[in-house]
Amino acid sequence: xxxxxxxxxxxxxxxxxxxxxxxxxxxxxxxxxxxxxxxxxxxxxxxxxxxxxxxxxxxxxxxxxxxxxxxxxxxxxxxxxxxxxxxxxxxxxxxxxxxxxxxxxxxxxxxxxxxxxxxxxxxxxxxxxxxxxxxxxxxxxxxxxxxxxxxxxxxxxxxxxxxxxxxxxxxxxxxxxxxxxxxxxxxxxxxxxxxxxxxxxxxxxxxxxxxxxxxxxxxxxxxxxxxxxxxxxxxxxxxxxxxxxxxxxxxxxxxxxxxxxxxxxxxxxxxxxxxxxxxxxxxxxxxxxxxxxxxxxxxxxxxxxxxxxxxxxxxxxxxxxxxxxxxxxxxxxxxxxxx
Numbered sequence: 315x316x317x318x319x320x321x322x323x324x325x326x327x328x329x330x331x332x333x334x335x336x337x338x339x340x341x342x343x344x345x346x347x348x349x350x351x352x353x354x355x356x357x358x359x360x361x362x363x364x365x366x367x368x369x370x371x372x373x374x375x376x377x378x379x380x381x382x383x384x385x386x387x388x389x390x391x392x393x394x395x396x397x398x399x400x401x402x403x404x405x406x407x408x409x410x411x412x413x414x415x416x417x418x419x420x421x422x423x424x425x426x427x428x429x430x431x432x433x434x435x436x437x438x439x440x441x442x443x444x445x446x447x448x449x450x451x452x453x454x455x456x457x458x459x460x461x462x463x464x465x466x467x468x469x470x471x472x473x474x475x476x477x478x479x480x481x482x483x484x485x486x487x488x489x490x491x492x493x494x495x496x497x498x499x500x501x502x503x504x505x506x507x508x509x510x511x512x513x514x515x516x517x518x519x520x521x522x523x524x525x526x527x528x529x530x531x532x533x534x535x536x537x538x539x540x541x542x543x544x545x546x547x548x549x550x551x552x553x554x555x556x557x558x559x560x561x562x563x564x565x566x567x568x569x570x571x572x573x574x575x576x577x578x579x580x581x582x583x584x585x586x587x588x589x590x591x592x593x594x595x596x597x598x599x600x601x602x603x604x605x606x607x608x609x610x611x612x613x614x615x616x617x618x619x620x621x622x623x624x625x626x627x628x629x630x631x632x633x634x635x636x637x638x639x640x641x642x643x644x645x646x647x648x649x650x651x652x653x
Contacts, residue, residue, distance in 0.1 A: 333373045334397070335413035337380075338406055342371070343390060343397040346380060350387035403467060407460030412608075416440070416447075416454055420611045427610060435611040444612055449518055459495075459525065466497040469558060473498060473589050474505070475640035476647045482506045485585065489514060489552035491545050491576065492560045496538060498589075499556065500527040503537055510537050512550050517542040545572050554585040562590050562605075563615040566626065573630035577652060584652045586632055592639075592646035593619045601644060623648050 315323070337343060345351075345359050357367040368386060375382040379394040390398075396405045411417060420435030427433050436444045448455040482502075486509060490499040493513040503511050511533075513520070520540045523529060528538040541550060546568075549555070555576050561569045576586060591602035606617035618626075624634050632650040639646050 330377050331409075331413050333370065333377065334379060335409055336370060337374050338397050338409045340367075340370075342374065343379070343394050343406075344399055346388055346390045346394070348389055350383045350389045353386040353388065356388065405464055407457065407462070407464040410457045411461035414454075414457060417612070424607070424611055433610045434614050436613070445516075455518065459519070462494050463497070463525075465559070466494065469589070469645065470498045470501050472640045472642065472645045473558065473647055474501060475642075476589075476638040476645065477587075480638070482509060485509055485554045487512070487552045488554045488556060489550050490556045490558070491549055491572070492557060494519060495525050496527040496540065498558050500531045500533050500538060502556075503533055504531060511539070512552060513538065513540045514543045514545060514549055515540065516544070545575060547575070549575050549579045551579045551581065552584070553581070554587065555580065556587045556589065558589040559591075561588060561615070561623070561626070562609055562617055563613050565614040565616075568614065569626050570629055573626060573632070577630050577632065580652045582652055585635075586627075586650045586652070588623060588627075588648040588650070589645060590623070590648070591617050591644065592623070592637070592648070593617050594643070620646065620648065 340362065341360050342356070345356060353368045353371055354364055356362075356371065357364040360367070371380060371388050372382060374380045374394070375388060378391055379397065380388045381391055382388055395401055396403055397409060398404060399406050416436075419439050423435035423438045427435065427438075434443065436442065436447060440447050442450070448458050485506075488499060488502065488509050489512045490496065491514050493499055493515060496511075496513045499511040499513055503509055520526065520542065526540060527533075528535070528540070543549070545560075557572075561572070564572070580586070591600075591605055593602045593606065594600050602617040609615045609617060620637055627634055627648070627650045631653055633653050635649040635651055637646050637648045
């Protein structure tokens with residue numbers, strides 16, 4: 315592909331992601347199967363306009379999410395299956411969130427924010443920070459939680475790869491700060507049956523017990539406890555702490571507030587694991603450098619280099635032990651210890 319073609323592909327990238335979003339939102343991928351279905355049959359099943367739905371289906375096929383056959387028939391591809399709600403690796407929630415109306419709207423403020431040096435497009439667009447908006451808008455919160463579950467599946471896999479062979483034998487109680495529904499901590503508890511866990515989260519995240527991974531994974535209640543709380547106020551005492559994709563949400567001052575609360579609650583020699591998309595050097599293209607712009611639009615945070623995380627840890631009186639990476643290096647797990 316020539317440089318010209320590469321730039322054109324980037325320019326029209328939003329067209330592709332919005333076509334994908336429409337297919338997910340309308341339920342196309344949950345209806346179309348591996349066996350070819352007629353366009354009329356699909357439209358009838360989803361209550362869509364036959365003529366316009368054909369044009370959408372054809373476009374979805376052009377980006378390899380469906381396959382178009384003769385006589386206006388369509389079947390799903392392996393890529394399209396990743397957008398089904400029942401796929402174990404589903405990306406449905408991520409598509410609905412990142413290409414949905416709220417996240418689409420905040421990006422229009424990017425140029426202005428870069429000019430005036432004040433980030434958080436959510437406040438500019440909706441007058442609220444993202445988590446306050448979610449608390450006031452249940453439909454958005456539902457999509458947000460679905461997306462976090464989609465993200466968690468991949469992130470947990472990368473973190474377990476990064477910590478493969480790590481000696482957890484000295485850890486008895488692990489607290490996952492801002493741990494969502496507990497996918498990561500429950501995966502760790504399954505691997506290490508001598509550890510008990512605590513998930514610290516906001517009430518609106520953990521109030522629906524059917525969403526909690528401890529129940530889904532068969533983790534006994536005495537091994538995984540969900541605690542309603544605010545990490546900016548107080549965290550429970552534990553032998554070790556995990557924070558997965560937490561610090562990137564916040565600016566340095568806010569991060570130091572969270573880290574200081576952990577430092578006060580933690581006993582001497584307690585371990586801290588920070589799992590994030592660590593920004594590599596200038597020679598390396600990386601997802602973190604794109605995600606960083608999303609954080610600029612959505613919150614006050616940013617993606618950081620390893621050196622930037624170590625500076626935060628030092629200010630919060632933690633000592634860096636080492637940084638663990640999976641083979642892909644898509645994420646890093648920064649290990650530290652309370653001095």
